[in-house]
Amino acid sequence: MASIQTHYRTCNICEAMCGLQIQYRDKEIISIRGDKEDVLSYGHICPKAVALQDFYTDKDRLKQPVMRTDQGWVTLEWEEALDEVAQRFLYIQNKYGTDAVGTYLGNPNAHKLGNSFFLPGLLRALKTRNRYSASSVDQLPHHFAANYMFGHGSLLPVPDIDHTDYMIIIGGNPIISNGSMMTCPNFGKRMKAIQDRGGNIVVIDPRRTETAEKADLHIFITPGTDAYLLFAMIHLVFANEWVTLRHLSDHIDGLEMVRSAAQNFSPDVVSDICGISPEQIYALTQAFTVAPSAVCYSRMGASTQQFGGLCLWLTNVLNIITGNMDRSGGAMFTQPAYDIVALTSKKGRPSSYGKYHSRVKGLPYINSEYPVSTLADEILTPGEGQIKGMVTVAGNPLLTCPNSSKLKKAFESLDFYVAIDPYINETTRHADIILPGTVALEESQYDIAFHNLAVRNTVKYAEPLFVKQDNQRHDWEILNRLSARLKGEKPTPITPLQMLEMGLLSGTYKDQNLSLAKLIQHPHGIDLGSLKPCLLTRLQTQNDKINLAPNPLIQDIDRLRSHLLRHHKLSPDYPFRLIGRRLLRSHNTWCHNSYRLIKGRNECTLLIHPDDASKYNIENGKMVNVISRVGQINIEAQITDAMMTGVISIPQGWGHHDKESQLSVAQTNPGINMNELSDDDQMDHLTGNAVLNGIPVQIALA
Numbered sequence: 001m002a003s004i005q006t007h008y009r010t011c012n013i014c015e016a017m018c019g020l021q022i023q024y025r026d027k028e029i030i031s032i033r034g035d036k037e038d039v040l041s042y043g044h045i046c047p048k049a050v051a052l053q054d055f056y057t058d059k060d061r062l063k064q065p066v067m068r069t070d071q072g073w074v075t076l077e078w079e080e081a082l083d084e085v086a087q088r089f090l091y092i093q094n095k096y097g098t099d100a101v102g103t104y105l106g107n108p109n110a111h112k113l114g115n116s117f118f119l120p121g122l123l124r125a126l127k128t129r130n131r132y133s134a135s136s137v138d139q140l141p142h143h144f145a146a147n148y149m150f151g152h153g154s155l156l157p158v159p160d161i162d163h164t165d166y167m168i169i170i171g172g173n174p175i176i177s178n179g180s181m182m183t184c185p186n187f188g189k190r191m192k193a194i195q196d197r198g199g200n201i202v203v204i205d206p207r208r209t210e211t212a213e214k215a216d217l218h219i220f221i222t223p224g225t226d227a228y229l230l231f232a233m234i235h236l237v238f239a240n241e242w243v244t245l246r247h248l249s250d251h252i253d254g255l256e257m258v259r260s261a262a263q264n265f266s267p268d269v270v271s272d273i274c275g276i277s278p279e280q281i282y283a284l285t286q287a288f289t290v291a292p293s294a295v296c297y298s299r300m301g302a303s304t305q306q307f308g309g310l311c312l313w314l315t316n317v318l319n320i321i322t323g324n325m326d327r328s329g330g331a332m333f334t335q336p337a338y339d340i341v342a343l344t345s346k347k348g349r350p351s352s353y354g355k356y357h358s359r360v361k362g363l364p365y366i367n368s369e370y371p372v373s374t375l376a377d378e379i380l381t382p383g384e385g386q387i388k389g390m391v392t393v394a395g396n397p398l399l400t401c402p403n404s405s406k407l408k409k410a411f412e413s414l415d416f417y418v419a420i421d422p423y424i425n426e427t428t429r430h431a432d433i434i435l436p437g438t439v440a441l442e443e444s445q446y447d448i449a450f451h452n453l454a455v456r457n458t459v460k461y462a463e464p465l466f467v468k469q470d471n472q473r474h475d476w477e478i479l480n481r482l483s484a485r486l487k488g489e490k491p492t493p494i495t496p497l498q499m500l501e502m503g504l505l506s507g508t509y510k511d512q513n514l515s516l517a518k519l520i521q522h523p524h525g526i527d528l529g530s531l532k533p534c535l536l537t538r539l540q541t542q543n544d545k546i547n548l549a550p551n552p553l554i555q556d557i558d559r560l561r562s563h564l565l566r567h568h569k570l571s572p573d574y575p576f577r578l579i580g581r582r583l584l585r586s587h588n589t590w591c592h593n594s595y596r597l598i599k600g601r602n603e604c605t606l607l608i609h610p611d612d613a614s615k616y617n618i619e620n621g622k623m624v625n626v627i628s629r630v631g632q633i634n635i636e637a638q639i640t641d642a643m644m645t646g647v648i649s650i651p652q653g654w655g656h657h658d659k660e661s662q663l664s665v666a667q668t669n670p671g672i673n674m675n676e677l678s679d680d681d682q683m684d685h686l687t688g689n690a691v692l693n694g695i696p697v698q699i700a701l702a
């Protein structure tokens with residue numbers, strides 16, 4: 001019998017980049033544990049990492065192309081499948097124009113090295129403006145604010161959690177999510193360290209989350225009103241002359257504009273709408289400003305709401321005017337070994353923001369794409385430029401994007417749809433052809449996106465654990481070959497590893513010769529040190545200044561003000577606000593086919609406050625009917641005072657009822673799809689990001 005061997009790599013499921021120690025024999029995994037010597041995660045893992053082996057062995061996983069026929073799915077050879085896909089797309093584009101083929105890129109792409117390098121090629125080959133991605137159901141407001149303030153959508157501030165004395169978390173639950181736009185393995189331990197050194201953590205959230213339970217202070221806030229709170233805090237910083245700009249003082253434009261904008265949002269003005277007393281807003285702001293160092297961090301709850309763009313802008317503003325931007329213990333910038341910002345710098349060139357407008361709703365092009373909330377409109381509305389063909393890559397939009405029923409109708413109406421995806425799930429089961437790539441353990445691993453967002457500068461690379469079979473293809477090979485066929489050219493001979501190595505060898509650490517050979521000799525990663533002030537060397541604005549008051553954001557304040565006047569009247573038809581939540585053993589939609597992650601009690605429940613429950617005669621375990629403008633669902637109630645009154649919570653990423661999908665494990669515990677309720681018409685009109693939190697709903701006992 002072969003001997004047991006050990007392999008080190010980084011988990012690529014979520015953004016935390018936990019180091020793994022995997023023991024295996026031949027093709028069999030013996031154990032998956034946290035790698036104690038990992039330079040970033042120091043041994044931390046969550047229950048999901050162990051499921052990496054299930055994705056590898058999953059019997060439902062496809063390894064060869066399949067085509068949907070009247071007799072069911074039939075297997076195709078790779079060459080034949082790629083020829084067919086290219087011909088069909090070219091036919092559609094010849095007949096209806098280039099924009100008639102649309103693209104949707106899902107979340108796992110950001111976690112796969114080869115996809116990061118080869119997706120741009122597919123987009124260039126298709127030449128379509130109809131590009132969509134999971135960004136606009138997630139973090140687009142972060143990119144928007146960064147683009148206008150710092151000159152590049154990926155120049156994103158990260159909380160310096162290992163040195164901060166005071167952290168405000170708005171709309172994030174990192175104890176469960178392990179951090180987002182903040183790669184922070186073992187957030188719990190790092191949070192405890194803040195407290196152990198005398199610091200504080202404050203959570204602002206309509207639910208007393210797992211993170212809030214461990215924080216020093218939790219403040220309930222009415223969903224969708226964070227921009228008011230942030231403005232009131234900024235108001236107080238100016239009114240009390242607490243402004244400190246430190247080393248950035250000569251590098252900031254627009255301070256006076258922000259001061260005057262904040263004048264209208266005193267704590268007295270916003271208190272009612274936020275559900276937070278003026279005294280509490282004052283105390284919070286004062287504590288933030290007197291702390292030796294402090295950072296305000298806003299995430300999903302702040303981003304996926306009607307004022308997402310303003311929230312993320314104001315978060316940056318608060319950090320800047322209190323002297324906490326680009327400073328130890330504040331909001332800092334990474335210096336990644338593979339520097340996406342430097343390598344994609346457009347300094348001095350106009351950005352694509354607002355360059356085009358979507359055909360049906362006239363929504364602006366942002367980050368080189370349209371908001372996915374309008375994808376269904378573009379497929380369903382006839383006329384020149386209508387989408388007739390789609391390709392999805394690592395995405396499950398029928399479960400993850402607003403108004404699932406409408407999007408489903410749209411996908412059913414397509415002339416031709418291709419999925420690059422290893423599963424037949426709720427979305428891909430509508431595909432004409434599915435092209436499945438390899439999964440994590442069969443691939444080289446380097447996190448281009450998440451080293452850029454990590455709380456510490458480190459670098460780490462791993463080789464594939466298992467060699468793929470001859471009949472399998474990596475996602476990047478599929479992308480490369482398909483792009484080549486669409487362009488009538490040969491596939492590019494350069495591999496992702498060559499591209500990666502070129503970036504590493506020419507980047508910030510070129511003196512250290514970070515070749516792949518060297519990284520292989522350091523299987524636990526190489527530590528490059530804690531975050532250091534570097535914004536002035538990394539700024540991408542044309543005049544080398546931080547733009548504190550970008551025009552589009554200043555203009556959006558009118559919308560915020562007019563909403564304030566109307567807000568007190570919640571529509572009597574929809575008296576509740578629905579928010580989402582994440583579960584520790586679940587990751588978006590795609591981890592539910594691992595039995596070890598879904599076994600046990602159904603966690604896909606509706607959380608509701610006891611006072612609200614009793615008004616509607618709702619008891620624990622009873623089914624509740626939840627209705628929004630666009631749809632309705634029935635879901636089991638779980639009564640808890642962790643909810644704010646008037647607010648209910650449902651987990652995201654569930655709803656595996658579709659009989660046509662082939663997820664035999666997930667279907668045994670399908671859960672409920674909350675995007676049957678989210679409204680494609682409700683978005684942050686500035687950034688186009690979907691509203692997935694604070695959805696107006698009504699409830700009744702089912």
Ligand SMILES: Nc1nc2c(c(=O)[nH]1)N[C@H]1C(S)=C(S)[C@@H](COP(=O)(O)OP(=O)(O)OC[C@H]3O[C@@H](n4cnc5c(=O)[nH]c(N)nc54)[C@H](O)[C@@H]3O)O[C@H]1N2
Nearest residue numbers: 106107138394395396397400420421423580588589590652
């Ligand atoms: N209501 C509500 N909706 C939400 C959210 C919310 O909080 N509330 N969260 C939003 C957020 S933050 C996100 S990021 C999106 C995610 O939205 P999506 O990206 O659309 O959804 P995922 O579940 O991440 O998609 C996973 C897809 O990738 C496939 N996949 C898995 N591994 C691989 C691989 O290695 N290669 C390829 N090619 N495919 C693979 C899976 O089979 C599945 O089809 O959902 C958003 N939707």
Ligand SMILES: Nc1nc2c(c(=O)[nH]1)N[C@H]1C(S)=C(S)[C@@H](COP(=O)(O)OP(=O)(O)OC[C@H]3O[C@@H](n4cnc5c(=O)[nH]c(N)nc54)[C@H](O)[C@@H]3O)O[C@H]1N2
Nearest residue numbers: 171172173177180223224299300301582583586587588693
């Ligand atoms: N276990 C697990 N981890 C994950 C994922 C997963 O599905 N499961 N998904 C990954 C992905 S793709 C992402 S993007 C990240 C997301 O990471 P996080 O942003 O940390 O995760 P969420 O749980 O979505 O946190 C959103 C919080 O906002 C609160 N909230 C809702 N509305 C509002 C509001 O209007 N104002 C305020 N202040 N708060 C509000 C919610 O109650 C919730 O606690 O997690 C990643 N990690």
Ligand code: SF4
Nearest residue numbers: 011013014018046049
């Ligand atoms: S926290 Fe994220 S990266 Fe770490 S083990 Fe869990 S899923 Fe993997």
Ligand SMILES: [Mo]
Nearest residue numbers: 107134138139
């Ligand atoms: Mo996400």
